[in-house]
Amino acid sequence: MSEEQEALEGIVAAELALPVRPAVAWLANELAARHGRTVLGVLFYGSCLRQTTDEGVLDFWLVVDDYGSAYRNPLLAWINPVAPPNVFYLERDFEGRTLRTKYGVISRRAFDRGTSFRALHPYVFARFAQPARLIACRDDAARRFFVERVAHSIVVMVGRLLFLLPRRGGLMRFSLAAFWHDAFRRSYDSERRPEADETIRGHYLANPERYDDVGIRSLRELARTGRVRGITEYPRSVAVEIAAWPVFAGRLRWQAMRLLGRTLGLLRLFKTAYTFGDWVPYVLWKLERHTGRKLELTERQRRHPFVFGWPIILKQILRRNLR
Numbered sequence: 001m002s003e004e005q006e007a008l009e010g011i012v013a014a015e016l017a018l019p020v021r022p023a024v025a026w027l028a029n030e031l032a033a034r035h036g037r038t039v040l041g042v043l044f045y046g047s048c049l050r051q052t053t054d055e056g057v058l059d060f061w062l063v064v065d066d067y068g069s070a071y072r073n074p075l076l077a078w079i080n081p082v083a084p085p086n087v088f089y090l091e092r093d094f095e096g097r098t099l100r101t102k103y104g105v106i107s108r109r110a111f112d113r114g115t116s117f118r119a120l121h122p123y124v125f126a127r128f129a130q131p132a133r134l135i136a137c138r139d140d141a142a143r144r145f146f147v148e149r150v151a152h153s154i155v156v157m158v159g160r161l162l163f164l165l166p167r168r169g170g171l172m173r174f175s176l177a178a179f180w181h182d183a184f185r186r187s188y189d190s191e192r193r194p195e196a197d198e199t200i201r202g203h204y205l206a207n208p209e210r211y212d213d214v215g216i217r218s219l220r221e222l223a224r225t226g227r228v229r230g231i232t233e234y235p236r237s238v239a240v241e242i243a244a245w246p247v248f249a250g251r252l253r254w255q256a257m258r259l260l261g262r263t264l265g266l267l268r269l270f271k272t273a274y275t276f277g278d279w280v281p282y283v284l285w286k287l288e289r290h291t292g293r294k295l296e297l298t299e300r301q302r303r304h305p306f307v308f309g310w311p312i313i314l315k316q317i318l319r320r321n322l323r
Helices: 003-017 021-040 074-077 108-114 122-129 141-165 176-189 199-205 210-222 245-275 280-291 299-303 305-318
Strands: 040-046 057-064 086-094 099-105 133-135 173-174 228-231 238-241
Touching: 003 133, 003 141, 003 210, 021 040, 021 057, 021 086, 021 099, 021 133, 040 122, 040 141, 057 108, 074 245, 086 245, 099 108, 108 122, 108 141, 122 141, 122 176, 122 245, 141 176, 141 210, 141 245, 173 176, 176 199, 176 210, 176 245, 199 210, 210 228, 210 238
Parallel strands: 057 099
Antiparallel strands: 040 057, 040 133, 086 099, 173 238, 228 238
């Protein structure tokens, strides 16, 4: 293992081990128990982690050994490999208040591929290039797996998005802040997820020192492995030496990844309509948070949302009030 890879894994191991709010830990353990011994661990990430809150919708991913062992319903196991993860919505009472979570279930094999240069789309590595916490980890071997894969997500994120930056005279010169902003913007776009520029900048601004550190270490690792020719570090920017052909190939690859990511996003949306179960409360809650207006459905619309409620909800989705 190289010095930079070892340093990245050290940073990730420390991040994954940081404590979370009691409600977050309780809910993560509830989810792990719900899916049984096949769960390697639960990853907590996203806006609630960045804002250090347990309000809103908590984002978790459960990584499992085997889909068949994770479900009582064989249909859920059958559809999970199709555009993984399966995404579920759950509400639980905790100390007199409601906790909400939107969580995904993905196999160890799919997670391994999604955090590597073998990934065909950015859905997995783009999420876990961001800070995360590891909860309900099964054992030391599982912890080691998460540290390696999450650390590699960062290198893959930098390695895949780097080629999209402007190149002049054989060099790309940029600040790490500019790189991360562009990288997150493009990864959101690959999933048809419109996000405000302020939200995208917020990823980096939540922990700029961390992103600068892992960014420069990833670039050094890419130079060491020959994916770029070399890098020159300046006080506020970095210059990457790279030939024309890898840039062309990298940009072409990204277009293919973006197209596949958007296609799988539509498949995932149809799956989610089934896996969410009673998804109407979640949709109404999200609409109220995004619009500031409470949307009331009739009893008939709640009982038959696809027939009577969907036209109302679809109108809001088309206005981009849901993400």
